[in-house]
Amino acid sequence: MTSHDIVSLLVVCQLAAPAATLLLVGVPTLLGRPPSERATSRIVGGGFATGFAAGLATLVVLAARSFRPEIVHLGSWFSVGHHEATIELVADALSVPFVCFSTGLCALVNAFAGKYLHREPGFTRFFLLLAVFGTGMNLMVLAGSIDVLFAGWELLGISSTLLIGFFLERGNAVRAAMRAFATYRVCDVGLLAAAVVVHRAVGSGDFERLFSGSWPNGTCLVPATTATIVSLLLVFATLGKSAQVPFSGWLPEAMEGPTPSSAIFYGALSIHAGAYVLLRCEPLLEQAPLARLALIMIGLGTALHANVVGRVQTDLKSMLAYASMTQAGLIFAEIGLGWRVIPLVHVVSHAILRSLQILRSPSALHDRHELEAALGGHPGADRWSVGRWLPESVQVRLYRIALDRGFDQVLVGRLFTSPFLRLLEFAAALERRWLALLGGGANDRGRRP
Amino acid sequence: MTATTDTCLLAAAAITVVVPLVGSAAMAMGFRRGSPRGFAVAVAAVSLLASLAITLFWSRSDSASMAFGAPLGGGTFVCIDGITAVLLPYVALVELAILLVAPRRSLEQSAVTRILFGAAATYALFLTSHPLVLVVLWCATALPTWISVRGTPGGRTAARVFAIAMAAATVCMAIGSVLLLVDPPWAVAGGSESVSGGSASLSGGWFGAAGGWLVAVSVMIRKGIFPFHSWYPALFSGATMSTALAATMPQVASYTAVRLLIGHADHPEGVAAELVVLSQLALVTAAYGAALAIVQRDLRSLIGTLAMSQSALVLGGLAGTLPMELNGAFCVWISSGLALTGIGLVSWALESRAGPIRLDSPQGRFWDAPELAAFFLLFGLAGIGLPGTLSFVADDLIVSGSLDEQLHAGMLVILANVFAGIAMMGGWFHVFGGPVVPDGPRHAILPRERGALTALLATLFLLGLWPGPLVRALDRATGRLLGVPGRIAVAPESVRPESFGPESVGRGAAAGLQDLPPGR
Numbered sequence: 001m002t003s004h005d006i007v008s009l010l011v012v013c014q015l016a017a018p019a020a021t022l023l024l025v026g027v028p029t030l031l032g033r034p035p036s037e038r039a040t041s042r043i044v045g046g047g048f049a050t051g052f053a054a055g056l057a058t059l060v061v062l063a064a065r066s067f068r069p070e071i072v073h074l075g076s077w078f079s080v081g082h083h084e085a086t087i088e089l090v091a092d093a094l095s096v097p098f099v100c101f102s103t104g105l106c107a108l109v110n111a112f113a114g115k116y117l118h119r120e121p122g123f124t125r126f127f128l129l130l131a132v133f134g135t136g137m138n139l140m141v142l143a144g145s146i147d148v149l150f151a152g153w154e155l156l157g158i159s160s161t162l163l164i165g166f167f168l169e170r171g172n173a174v175r176a177a178m179r180a181f182a183t184y185r186v187c188d189v190g191l192l193a194a195a196v197v198v199h200r201a202v203g204s205g206d207f208e209r210l211f212s213g214s215w216p217n218g219t220c221l222v223p224a225t226t227a228t229i230v231s232l233l234l235v236f237a238t239l240g241k242s243a244q245v246p247f248s249g250w251l252p253e254a255m256e257g258p259t260p261s262s263a264i265f266y267g268a269l270s271i272h273a274g275a276y277v278l279l280r281c282e283p284l285l286e287q288a289p290l291a292r293l294a295l296i297m298i299g300l301g302t303a304l305h306a307n308v309v310g311r312v313q314t315d316l317k318s319m320l321a322y323a324s325m326t327q328a329g330l331i332f333a334e335i336g337l338g339w340r341v342i343p344l345v346h347v348v349s350h351a352i353l354r355s356l357q358i359l360r361s362p363s364a365l366h367d368r369h370e371l372e373a374a375l376g377g378h379p380g381a382d383r384w385s386v387g388r389w390l391p392e393s394v395q396v397r398l399y400r401i402a403l404d405r406g407f408d409q410v411l412v413g414r415l416f417t418s419p420f421l422r423l424l425e426f427a428a429a430l431e432r433r434w435l436a437l438l439g440g441g442a443n444d445r446g447r448r449p
Numbered sequence: 450m451t452a453t454t455d456t457c458l459l460a461a462a463a464i465t466v467v468v469p470l471v472g473s474a475a476m477a478m479g480f481r482r483g484s485p486r487g488f489a490v491a492v493a494a495v496s497l498l499a500s501l502a503i504t505l506f507w508s509r510s511d512s513a514s515m516a517f518g519a520p521l522g523g524g525t526f527v528c529i530d531g532i533t534a535v536l537l538p539y540v541a542l543v544e545l546a547i548l549l550v551a552p553r554r555s556l557e558q559s560a561v562t563r564i565l566f567g568a569a570a571t572y573a574l575f576l577t578s579h580p581l582v583l584v585v586l587w588c589a590t591a592l593p594t595w596i597s598v599r600g601t602p603g604g605r606t607a608a609r610v611f612a613i614a615m616a617a618a619t620v621c622m623a624i625g626s627v628l629l630l631v632d633p634p635w636a637v638a639g640g641s642e643s644v645s646g647g648s649a650s651l652s653g654g655w656f657g658a659a660g661g662w663l664v665a666v667s668v669m670i671r672k673g674i675f676p677f678h679s680w681y682p683a684l685f686s687g688a689t690m691s692t693a694l695a696a697t698m699p700q701v702a703s704y705t706a707v708r709l710l711i712g713h714a715d716h717p718e719g720v721a722a723e724l725v726v727l728s729q730l731a732l733v734t735a736a737y738g739a740a741l742a743i744v745q746r747d748l749r750s751l752i753g754t755l756a757m758s759q760s761a762l763v764l765g766g767l768a769g770t771l772p773m774e775l776n777g778a779f780c781v782w783i784s785s786g787l788a789l790t791g792i793g794l795v796s797w798a799l800e801s802r803a804g805p806i807r808l809d810s811p812q813g814r815f816w817d818a819p820e821l822a823a824f825f826l827l828f829g830l831a832g833i834g835l836p837g838t839l840s841f842v843a844d845d846l847i848v849s850g851s852l853d854e855q856l857h858a859g860m861l862v863i864l865a866n867v868f869a870g871i872a873m874m875g876g877w878f879h880v881f882g883g884p885v886v887p888d889g890p891r892h893a894i895l896p897r898e899r900g901a902l903t904a905l906l907a908t909l910f911l912l913g914l915w916p917g918p919l920v921r922a923l924d925r926a927t928g929r930l931l932g933v934p935g936r937i938a939v940a941p942e943s944v945r946p947e948s949f950g951p952e953s954v955g956r957g958a959a960a961g962l963q964d965l966p967p968g969r
Binding site: 080178182192195 | 605606607609610613679682683737740741743744745771772773776811813815816820823824826827830834835836837841842845846848849850852853859863866867870871874875878879881882883884885894899903906916917920924
């Protein structure tokens with residue numbers, strides 16, 4: 001067995017392990033015989049642990065070969081004419097450490113959630129969605145073609161939406177889930193269009209036809225125009241999931257979901273999915289200064305916006321959401337500056353810190369009391385040192401802007417969402433009138449299915 | 450193609466059609482042995498097995514298509530090709546699922562009679578390419594629907610609108626078909642005058658052109674293409690779910706378009722004018738319908754507008770000129786049909802337990818019926834491109850194909866996709882989200898419902914995870930549609946068939962033409 005075969009087997013294992021847990025828990029649940037709480041968390045946790053172990057083993061094999069990238073061809077999914085969707089995975093210095101990191105984090109959150117959600121009515125649902133997320137994340141990270149990446153990306157969005165709306169009985173949770181889904185859906189257009197452009201440009205979605213060389217020293221293989229178009233579309237696609245301005249409004253509301261999912265999605269992995277995609281396609285960005293400039297401006301704008309708004313939040317989870325947004329913005333700016341390793345380190349370190357903070361957030365009051373007891377009084381209040389240098393009128397104005405979360409969401413609502421919905425309502429009303437006219441004003445009361 | 454295979458195919462085709470027809474007649478004459486559901490399910494299962502046999506025999510044969518009977522107007526009485534082989538089991542599966550999930554009160558003797566008769570007519574329609582037979586079967590498929598809607602309490606508006614639409618569509622279709630027969634563009638034997646620059650030129654007269662346009666208009670009406678779309682959501686609102694699903698999910702108008710219009714797209718510019726108009730309006734309808742679904746106030750209207758949108762998307766893709774687009778359209782046909790059937794059946798099961806479902810505010814049904822909620826969600830996701838389901842493949846193909854062809858067409862497809870996704874998830878959250886009713890009723894799913902829904906879902910996932918065989922079969926079919934222009938005029942004398950046998954279909958599949966390069 002060659003090292004290629006070993007790596008191929010391990011990579012498939014990283015992908016198959018969380019996916020298999022979906023079947024093991026999902027099928028019996030669908031057939032009306034859900035496994036017990038303990039069995040559910042063990043099965044899903046086992047899948048993540050297996051994926052993590054396979055990831056570590058791959059890392060060892062790759063390290064022994066100086067991290068030379070390994071392409072794993074799993075064949076053609078389907079093909080029509082010149083359009084071929086291949087199942088291609090890549091194991092390299094970017095994907096394998098990221099898989100270890102993500103599956104490890106998923107396994108830890110899985111262990112935490114097993115206790116945290118004990119006897120919660122949606123226990124099995126949560127773990128199923130966690131398995132969907134883990135599968136999607138690994139699919140996206142290991143993707144060697146834009147088709148596979150898109151599949152993983154979609155699974156991430158769907159699991160995220162359903163976990164935001166996990167507490168279905170809460171109106172806010174349902175609204176937040178819908179808002180997040182709409183944002184994802186709009187931004188996914190970018191990735192879909194990018195996939196089409198890539199197929200047209202190189203005849204398939206394989207990354208090896210777009211750029212060559214091992215990460216982080218890849219070289220772009222397509223003309224600058226194509227690279228710019230694809231990069232701009234990718235930047236647009238990543239704005240939604242990474243909550244960048246002007247698509248950031250959903251993130252604080254997304255904290256309506258269970259704490260473990262908030263930690264792993266909006267503190268650790270999902271919010272950095274966009275950064276990962278951009279890092280994966282870095283050689284394209286290298287050839288697209290326009291896209292990089294856009295990244296820097298959007299990233300810094302988001303960081304500034306989130307930093308200011310986050311300071312006036314009155315609940316801990318919202319504060320943490322804005323803190324995540326700030327760091328994600330900075331990571332975007334770093335990628336725009338052409339850095340490769342620093343954003344990756346930033347992603348990993350920020351993800352670990354933030355997920356820990358979010359997981360600890362329900363115990364914040366308890367922690368605070370312990371801290372006060374240890375200090376023998378109130379700890380000193382946080383002060384915004386930079387803000388104090390500003391004139392008082394500016395401080396007041398900034399405070400008002402921050403209280404209204406920067407007005408950006410109000411603007412998006414007034415300029416786009418509300419007029420669009422009003423237009424649709426008008427069209428629907430016209431349809432009803434037309435139907436009544438066609439139907440001759442027949443009285444249809446008392447209908448039964 | 451051996452004689453044995455021919456015989457087996459014909460026998461399977463006959464069983465597919467005759468068994469439900471006889472079943473319907475037996476029901477009408479008062480046959481009582483067991484429950485009406487049991488009888489109807491057995492009949493539908495036989496039809497499904499027979500249709501699967503057709504698929505099996507066809508996939509093992511060397512020929513792309515088979516025709517039986519005398520050719521007329523470019524079609525034959527019985528025509529079995531890739532389109533039939535792929536779509537017939539899909540239609541049979543939908544019919545079987547409807548019969549399994551339908552509440553008991555919706556399956557009294559007369560309803561079963563109508564359902565089985567409608568099913569037989571639909572199967573027969575999918576087995577023919579003969580214009581006149583198609584006209585007759587259009588009426589035969591619409592009649593049970595109209596009778597059923599008219600008899601549904603509160604269905605008067607829907608019945609009237611449906612009657613207007615179907616009457617107009619049938620008249621257009623009948624006149625159009627006759628005009629095409631009088632002045633058939635495909636039968637104009639062309640010598641050198643009909644071949645210019647390597648592509649066929651229009652050589653049909655005014656009657657033929659008018660016939661083509663009338664058939665296109667009839668397809669538009671029957672498919673609910675803007676501005677003739679109002680009957681589509683009205684049918685879902687006013688009829689029983691079984692009637693609405695059985696009338697819309699097979700998409701008989703799409704099939705007619707494939708048989709009568711797509712193969713005639715040998716315009717010098719690439720596509721016949723009526724197809725261009727049809728395609729553009731269909732794509733606009735797809736986006737409009739999906740957007741309209743976002744603001745619907747009840748679940749049936751939501752399903753109706755989404756069905757209208759997806760149906761239009763199919764036609765938009767079918768009227769394309771690239772194999773990818775056509776393949777995508779066929780995949781959307783099957784995936785959206787199965788997904789919407791599943792959603793319709795789940796919502797019917799919910800309604801039969803707890804009454805009509807509004808979408809004005811969250812209804813909180815999750816805690817009443819968590820299993821139905823899970824099925825609704827999975828079907829909804831399977832309808833909007835969940836990776837691992839057929840709709841993911843379908844979306845990939847139709848988006849890529851339409852963007853390849855025209856940027857604005859691609860953008861309309863993408864918009865339809867985005868809006869449909871938002872509407873579908875919004876629908877799920879509105880139906881199942883919301884406050885819990887303390888000590889409210891709990892509605893368990895019945896075993897027959899679970900079985901039918903699981904089978905539909907399994908089909909969607911299996912075809913999504915292993916789309917290869919389906920896509921290859923469709924590729925054969927679309928290759929014939931695109932690679933062989935309908936007119937025999939383009940064929941050199943040496944390869945023009947003298948007669949039609951089992952190896953050839955009148956329009957567009959004449960022996961020796963299969964190897965022509967795509968010329969649309």
